[in-house]
Amino acid sequence: MCQNHGVAYIKPGEVQVQEIEYPKLALGDRKCEHGVILKIVSTNICGSDQHMVRGRTTAPAGLVLGHEITGIVLEAGRDVEFIRVGDLVSVPFNIACGRCRNCKEGRTGICLNVNPSRPGAAYGYVDMGGWVGGQAEYVMVPYADFNLLKFPDKDQGMAYIKDLTLLSDxxxxxxxxxxxxxxxxxxxxxxxxxxxxxxxxxxxxxxxxxxxxxxxxxxxxxxxxxxxxxxxxxxxxxxxxxxxxxxxxxxxxxxxxxxxxxxxxxxxxxxxxxxxxxxxxxxxxxxxxxxxxxxxxxxxxxxxxxxxxxxxxxxxxxxxxxxxxxxxxxxxxxGQCPVMKYHRPLMNAILYDKIKIAKAVNVEVITLQDAPRGYQDFDKGAAKKFVIDPHGMIA
Incomplete structure (x- = not known):
């Protein structure tokens, strides 16, 4: 099985890149047939992550961080109908089932079924359902048909990846x-x-x-x-x-x-x-x-x-x-932004050159091993958005 590495919160002021478990299509003891496994193309450091790393939340040591994810589908469960292996996709940071009352009303930031503690869930975040974060090489995404935004053309998507990576959050x-x-x-x-x-x-x-x-x-x-x-x-x-x-x-x-x-x-x-x-x-x-x-x-x-x-x-x-x-x-x-309400039209704004969002936020691409340095620089107030490229896929 492939190895997987991720950025883990250790203690206030410290993160480490560690070997972590390769994701499975599973939710606890049961098979997750509605999920996919992604090879991560880009995953971003967020100011919300910094709150945890500064020790300003109740995040536990060892939590794998990262809720801003873009990736390529490597494996899909039996119940995934419309997302295909090989698709390049954006992952909303909100995890949503698509079945509950709030999801059906478009309020995907407060899904009722993906977090036993409270409405709303996210990858790699304290009190957000215990989902493994995406500052890693591979990650599992549930309810794939509902959650994922497929980019219409993979080559075009990679050409705009520094902008499109920002659609996740x-x-x-x-x-x-x-x-x-x-x-x-x-x-x-x-x-x-x-x-x-x-x-x-x-x-x-x-x-x-x-x-x-x-x-x-x-x-x-x-x-x-x-x-x-x-x-x-x-x-x-x-x-x-x-x-x-x-x-x-x-x-x-x-x-x-x-x-x-x-x-x-x-x-x-x-x-x-x-x-x-x-x-x-x-x-x-x-x-x-x-x-x-x-x-x-x-x-x-x-x-x-x-x-x-x-x-x-x-x-x-x-x-x-x-x-x-x-x-x-x-x-x-x-409250949390319901990402799916906006990500498709904002994708079009990027692909049709109506906005240069990566330039506006000053994206800097770094390796997974450089993530601890990215956290340190961001904490010092760097005027940058750090985008992690785990597999060296971004030009």
Whole structure:
């Protein structure tokens, strides 16, 4: 049997590439006839993975990481009808059965059948059903006919692979954040955070026709990356209140749409820039979004954060000014992105050259053995999206 290697979480601040079990078409003791085994072409390091690696979740040691997966089908179960061996496919990070009420309503991020603990599941993620992650050479994907997006032409797919690899998570997630914030033609948008999801969101806002996209962050290189494709930027290490910084750009101190691409490890702005303040982005959103505006929240918030400074935050309880949001009639949209709602049209946008998403998020391809270095550089704030190429298949 072929060997398999994967990136495993060891302890806070440490991951290792280890030999892991070659995947089987099995769910526990029973055969998984609706699944496939993939040879992984590309698998990406995500900011959500970093929360675990920093020790900010209850992830167990030895967890094989990775929920952003693109691969070639090597083996298919008996019940797989429409996906074929040899197909090049994108794997949504949400694992969904396609049979439950939520899946039938298109809410695949909260499938009811793939995680015994709570609605929703993902590969290689804490509390998400125990599924083996995809930062590896091979992985098993269940409910293949429902979950997988087949690229129409394998050679074309490989030519665009640095862009298409982002369909498994951050491109749909950023797009979802923009859509749920109400971004459309002529919108003025503020995107909190210029990490890969924030950059993907900003590029998505342009795709949706926004008039002005403002991105705030504390890392100069990430702000420079946002500027490289036409965004206005705000350096949050400066003491200028965000309302004033926005007014300096557009003439008024508020925006139509706000997208939180930071999540629960947020830090204060200005003089408080180094201090962790998990509710900062949410409270800022309500302060600078116009009355009647919407706030998309694709940034991750958790129910268990052992690294939080106070007891309430350790259980995901944050002090937010909900009264302000209520008074301004804000709409809030939270939760996992239902990737399948977006990945096919976004694939077409890539293949027909309507967006250069890999350029926007600054993709850098690395080997599987280089994954620990990728995690370290990403944790230091590198303005890059690290894409792992386990088999050396990306040109």
């Amino acid at each position: 951050i491109f749909p997630t950023g797009f979802h954040g923009a859509v749920t914030a109400g971004v459309g033609p002529g919108s003025i948008v503020y995107v909190a955070g210029a990490g890969p999801v924030g950059l993907a969101c900003a590029a998505s806002c342009h795709l949706l026709g926004a008039a002005v996209v403002i991105v705030g962050d504390m890392i100069k290189e990430r702000l420079d990356q946002a500027k490289s494709f036409g965004c206005e930027v705000i350096d949050l290490t400066k003491d200028t209140p965000l309302e004033q910084a926005i007014e300096a750009i557009i003439g008024v101190p508020e925006v139509d749409c706000f997208v939180d691409c930071v999540g629960f490890e947020a830090r204060g702005h200005g003089a408080d820039a180094g201090e962790e303040r998990p509710a900062t982005v949410l409270n800022t959103a309500m302060a600078v979004t116009r009355a009647g505006g919407a706030i998309g929240i694709p940034g991750l918030y958790v129910t268990g954060d052992p690294g939080a400074k106070d007891t309430a935050a350790q259980q995901g309880s944050l002090s937010i000014r909900i009264g302000l949001g209520w008074a301004k009639s804000h709409s809030f949209y939270t």
